[in-house]
Amino acid sequence: MSNSPLYVQIRQFIADNIDSGLWPVGHKITTELELTTQFNVSRMTVNKAIRDLVAEGKLVRKPRLGTFVCQQEEKAESPLLDIRNIAEEVSTRGKQYHNQVVKQIAIKADEAVAIKLGIRIGSDVFYSEIIHFEDNSPIQLEVRWVNAIYAPDYLDQNFSKVTPNQYLSNNCPLSAIEHSVEAIVPEPHIKASLALSDNEPCLLLNRRTWSGDKLVSSALLYHPGSKYKLTSKIELN
Structure with a gap:
């Protein structure tokens, strides 16, 4: 994974935490600012990773509250x-x-x-x-x-x-x-x-x-x- 683009690594990190159950449904994930620091990347890079997971139905953004793991619908x-x-x-x-x-x-x-x-x-x-x-x-x-x-x-x-x-x-x-x-x-x-x-x-x-x-x-x-x-x-x- 080290050769993947940084936003892909961050997206995979979040997805792994969700899929493993470490971050269950309703869990508020690590903030964008914290992920920026953790991965030493720009806020834009973190935002793209999160946007992808929102589009996939794994996360939901709640204004002024943060980003949460959501119940995934069966396709x-x-x-x-x-x-x-x-x-x-x-x-x-x-x-x-x-x-x-x-x-x-x-x-x-x-x-x-x-x-x-x-x-x-x-x-x-x-x-x-x-x-x-x-x-x-x-x-x-x-x-x-x-x-x-x-x-x-x-x-x-x-x-x-x-x-x-x-x-x-x-x-x-x-x-x-x-x-x-x-x-x-x-x-x-x-x-x-x-x-x-x-x-x-x-x-x-x-x-x-x-x-x-x-x-x-x-x-x-x-x-x-x-x-x-x-x-x-x-x-x-």
Whole structure:
């Protein structure tokens, strides 16, 4: 660890104290000034280490009181190599699911959308934007483009009752998926939709789905990095 940046060493020092139980939930951690002296670094370096841990959900700042160890939420989990209905995922975890439909409209494909769906510019496309909640916490912002030819009734659906995933799975049986995952700095509207705190990471899953040889849908699925993780399992035998 000695070769790591100083703020990483400080962050690890604090995280180790939390993970070992030395600093339990509710414990007020060493002050920034004391850590500055202990590690012989600038206040800015200490502040960055603490900000990272606040974003990860390990610490919480209380104005005029200090920084405290907080109860860490168990991260929601979704399979990377499969597609599941998020409503069922949430229910399986014993939580309450609901969503907020932000947009559900017909558009004409611009160049970017045409590339996503492998169609001509100007083709009819259905667009939806939905925030999915676990209990009262937003865990996914779903931004989706659908080829109108293959899902003509898409705009007629009540997505507060049937998710886009469920509708498309029933009407356009899945034959292939394409996934890519990246960590991003969220734009303001994404940050607001997911109620992300300052400096909280955002996980983006870019997904395209086929039914037979038809490219039906392209979706961007944004998740709060402190509350969500993607997993995969590969059988080698």
